Amino acid sequence: MAKHILMVVTTARKMDQEHSTGLWLSEFAEPFIEFKKLGYEITVASPKGGKAPIDERSLGEIEQEILDTAVYLEDTVKLEDIESHEAYDAIFLPGGHGTMFDFPDNRKLQALIRDFYESNKVVAAVCHGPAGLVGVTLSDGTPLVKGKTVTSFTDEEERATTLDRFMPFMLETRLRELGAQFVAAEKWADHCEVDGKLITGQNPQSTVRVAQEVVKQLG
Template identity: 40%
Template sequence: MKRIIAALFALSLSVFAADKKPLLLVLTNHAELGETGKPTGFYLSEAAHPHEVFTKAGYKVKLASPEGGFAPLDPKSLELEDEANAAFWKNFGNGDKDKPGVAETMALSDVGPGEYGGIFFAGGHGSMWDFPASAELRAVTASIYSRGGVVGAVCHGPAALVNLKLPDGSLLVSGKKVAVFTNEEEEKVELTEVVPFLLQTAFEDMGAEIVPAEAFSENAVRDGRLVTGQNPASAKKAAQLFVEGLTAED
């Protein structure tokens, strides 16, 4: 009898998991920090922590990027003492200390938006350059959101949402409460004059309501099916709110 109960429980879990659409976790392809000559890319914990949260919640996760292929890692973020970071790096990292990154990601032009329940953008300064410039990124994100999916981003990942319009012509973030890397934080890391624009200012210009917290402290916000996190410390919380949004009725 115990074996039958265990088998039925396992079957119910598999059916439950099968009902969940997979998620997209998007990384930047951009590897140069402006004209500084320094490397950049995606920030490890901003991909690793959401990936861990999503998979533990029973979702399959597909790594993607605007162009597909190699996604460079910001070498400053290669902190493998963190268990989630270490697991993600072991599974997806190329192991190259000179040019670290994820060797293979799916191009957003190859994505069928209807197949996914949500899209989440990892940050890292690289995203400030290629995320806002990608027409494929905008198309996939608008389609997923319009189909009832959840859109999420953390730290500099919200750069993906800059000037992103829905099919009715409205800005996705207009009137929404959001948390993004603040102007104060950009100033504290001394990159105000390096990045192509300031996230906080861009979101204010789009009519979003910024919900800031103390610099570099955890802060994530869910406004319906839009989830945003302020900085690296907010990645796990943003992912948890993202999962909450996947099952919420609002």
Template identity: 40%
Template structure:
């Protein structure tokens, strides 16, 4: 099959719509997958709706959330340069990938769900048999994706994503533009969540893989690598 190609999609949004709180990409939801893919020698493209700079949620850089893998990449200036110069979705829309992965962070709630280019990429790659992965709030990018037959991609699929109680724990219920858990259920998905909030939970439904929260980042990367290995 040759070298597997991975597209990681991240947010361009750096603040919530109300208030002055900063947001962006949750760093570990990118770094763990990036690290595993790099170790395997896979070809990785980082893209965002508009291209250019990818803001990082400052909460994800705090001492108690910045794990060793994320710290290693955050201290790597060449990796930082990648995040300052992401490709735009328009630039990669016509390419083929073995995996399209939607990294999370609250910023994604604003620029993922209604992005038609992203929907097109996900639909085309999914229907071609490629793997689709999404973690935490990045799962919101799947909400409005319709397949060629008109059904929502996530209809009747086993899926997870950041839940409403976790939003309470994160103290962001008043800031977020919508309830992700409710939206996923409304679309007819078979929504699954961990018994204990803020613990790792990864759900696989054939070539759709979702992770619940930042604490799922490491397991998510391992599961995706395992499933991608079956393609080789």
């Protein structure tokens, strides 16, 4: 049986009226390519469904293979149409600043992540993808990240982008407030943290490593 991955991407297009955002393409493409090569089935879903916006900042000097994956973002499945976690072996949350706006309060995403985690299935997120973790509480009411060793795009990195002023909150700070054991590496370092089935990566540079850890955990 082929492994089946649920990849959830943002559909938030704007940080404010003047500044666009979306998905950071390599954070979707690199895992997608890695999983496809291994014959995994992949379902791409998003909060609104349909076409997922790609952050133009992520379309600089990148390989054609990365660009080619954009076709899989043309018609994503609406999260509400994902019946349950049972058909999947792992959930993967790519980042992009858009996730800061439509992941944290999405109840369907929160429920799916909780169900994946409590079923001992892989939960992976990279860069701003861990924004999807901040609203997740386990069945006993505790935050999923409480006491867990995690990482994400750091406050230092956010300030370095100068986009911190548009963010609804600072992701590292929020994870720490929720009781996470947050580990930050140097800016733009390839950095991944693994706590059981919970896998998090710090930034775009960490994406391949997170994908490889997912593959390792799935055997």
